[in-house]
Amino acid sequence: MDAGAERTQFETAAADHDVTVTRTRAANFASTLEGVVEYPAVGVSLPIDGVSLADTAVETTLTPAKLDTARTGVTPVSFGIATLGTVFIESTTDGAEPVSLFPERHVAVLAASDVCPDLAAAVDRFGEELAAGPSSGIFATGPSATADMGGHVQGVHGPSDVHVIVVDDR
């Protein structure tokens, strides 16, 4: 399957898991982000060429209080999984993991070239990281959910709302 087809598959699968996907180009990133962020927002830096939070109102100096009150958390994701619409959030020193977890909305920023075909490939990819040294991360698929309160509810200890911005990087 070529990369374009994988990206399309990712978008369909993500939608099946109640994730909204927006595709954009690096040049339009800031305006795309504006469309999906609820303020106050916190974020960590994005390692995609030409993409940055610097020109946005997203707060990048984190404190526990800001994390607690933020309505949106913006993080990069290492890669997506085409068949599942899953994103992989690495546990990094800048706090991508809590930023993706505390606010009610998570905006995940994915480079279009970083889509793995399936779960097996994704686990292999994480395996390569592990082989290089201790590494941690989360496969996150859609909003947090529970059925323990007598019905299906989204938004428990994690976000109730997940957006993925796919940045065309080719």
Next chain:
Amino acid sequence: MTEESRGQTAAHIRDVMTTDGAAVNEQIRNLNANRYESVAAFDDYETCRERAREIKERAIENLPTLIETVTEQVEANGGHVHVATDGAAANRYVQDVLDEQAGETVVKSKSMTTEEIGLREHLAEAGADVFETDLGEFVIQLAEESPSHIVGPSLHKSREEIATLFNEQFDPDSPLETPAELTAFAREYLGERMKEADLGITGANFVLAESGSVVLVTNEGNARKSAVVPDTHVAVAGIEKLIPSIEELHPFLELIARSATGQDIAQYVSLLTPPVESPTLDFDRPDQPIDATDDDREFHLVLLDNGRTAMREDPHLRETLYCIRCGACLNSCANFQQVGGHAFGGDTYTGGIGTGWVAGLDGPDATAAFNDLCTSCSRCVPNCPVKIDIPWINTVVRDRRNNGNTPDAVDHLIDPLVPDQESTGLDRQKRFFGNIDTVLRLGSALAPVSNWALSLPGVDRLLESTVGIDRRRSLPQLATETFRSWWADHHEDPDSADTTVHLFVDLYTNYLYPERGKAAVRLLRELDLSVEVTPVLPSGRAPLSQGMITTATEQANEVAEALESPIAADEPVLVIEPSDLALFRSEYSKLLPTETAAKIDAGTAGILEYVSPLIKSHTEIESGASGEIVFHSNCQQRTAGFEEPTVEALEALGYDVRTTDVECCGMAGSFGYKSQYYELSMAVGDDLEPQVADTDVLASGTSCVAQIGSLTDGDEPPHPVELVERAWAEHRS
């Protein structure tokens, strides 16, 4: 079991059905529907199961090495490992960790292993404030109850009950009502506790030895917070959670969520190699910028033995350690669907596999209250992602319980009926049903007098008080002429026959339902086959279902001897009673030498399995019979995979066939006759009733026939061979 304790058991089951039954049933129905759909859509299901099974077999085999490897690696990563021999040691260790922090608030994510050792209670007694953060566990903690399900611990609680519980405990400004309101409240409340927490405790779904990683599979996100927000993380895992490395993880990730909830993947799969790099969050200093460089993370991995090493050395309980605790065996269990884990389970581990866990951790007698609720219907077997033979574990534990019993003073009452080789002291009711061959033989010799005697006033009461046959059950009528005596007068072969087949004469065909045997003989002859019949052979099913493995093994050996010459001559042995054939295909491999069992498996076939292709090959069937027919296949028949040929034969003859979709009819051999289980059996049957009422029904298993008869207050449904024979004869004439 005495009459009194049978009454107590019945009362307990009745109570749990009243309090928990409706909520459990509804939730499990959803889980099952989702699981079946998601598994059916997953092409690699069987490949993943095979692979997962192999990995677990090898991991348990190499467990001591894996423990060494993980210990070295976690320490190299900067964490600590404690291998706890029992629960007390594990609890003490965690308490020491907490004391060292001088901490008092603990947040926990869901972990059955910590339930097993009572960690929360232990820490609370030592003065800590411990909060369960998984909403299901939180409910259980508030209600001070034990989990009713290994995946959904509060599955037995309806929304209304949860709302009442929250409103009473927290007295919110406006009463909480909807699932969304309840969730929002819990999120808020527990969110604050997470922020205060000094210690976060999680379990682990898998531990990767080579990298020292823990894998947590959750939907709510609480495990993520519990592991990462406080600066100290303790993961408590049974030693069986170890797999070698990330290389082995993939099949389990494909299977675990599908088997548990029917999701293709859980919301969050955390792959943590602690101490993790994420910065710790100190909510006491809310405006201090977060900085991972004041690296004060601490990680402890507590590996719990608590009897697991002994289980590993026990050839029968060992495979319990392969369990990934997905709950599929609970959900696919007809009895569990009615009562949940408060009747079918121990304090922590519930359902069929609960027997393996509880027996392994606390000994076989600790399962006494629920082990007999497994009827060996076997519907869990194809649903277990690691292919554990859960019914066999239940049978072995039952056998061990039987043998531990002391003799009952009134055993002499039924002694004449029980020629078995089991140790003395075996429960009278079990002994009666386990020796049903003798009961039927003696009864039959006296029929019709015995039928008449059974209908005498007071006899039902006597049977209930002695062997615990519920007096609301009508007993099957013994045939006045057995199949074998009919055969004596009908032993003739068509001249044209050049193939000989043998009909396996099971107890029920011989003594209770000779018509199905006669139909089989006529049909086979119509198909130009020469028919021989075996002696009446108890297969071992009845004693096995009572946990009488010695007696079952003897019967299996007798069957092997009787079938030796037809099998050697390549003459197929055809079986009418599906529960017997399923036994040949599965449990015989445990009772007989491998080669003998394999020969029996290869040399036997279900009567319709054998004739279905012959019927289908008669292309001249044009306008066959017509009409709708419902076929209720025996549970073990479906597991063993020979339901389909019956449907095909009927369809070839022109019928429009519908099959029932419950796991089990509820009778399950002798289960539904037992007074302590009668009501549960009928509750299981109630799910089947609408599918078999007011329509033409066929049923292949003897106990299903009896159950459907009583559910519909109507005639007992015939065996499919009877209809096939009739339709075939009509077609031919």
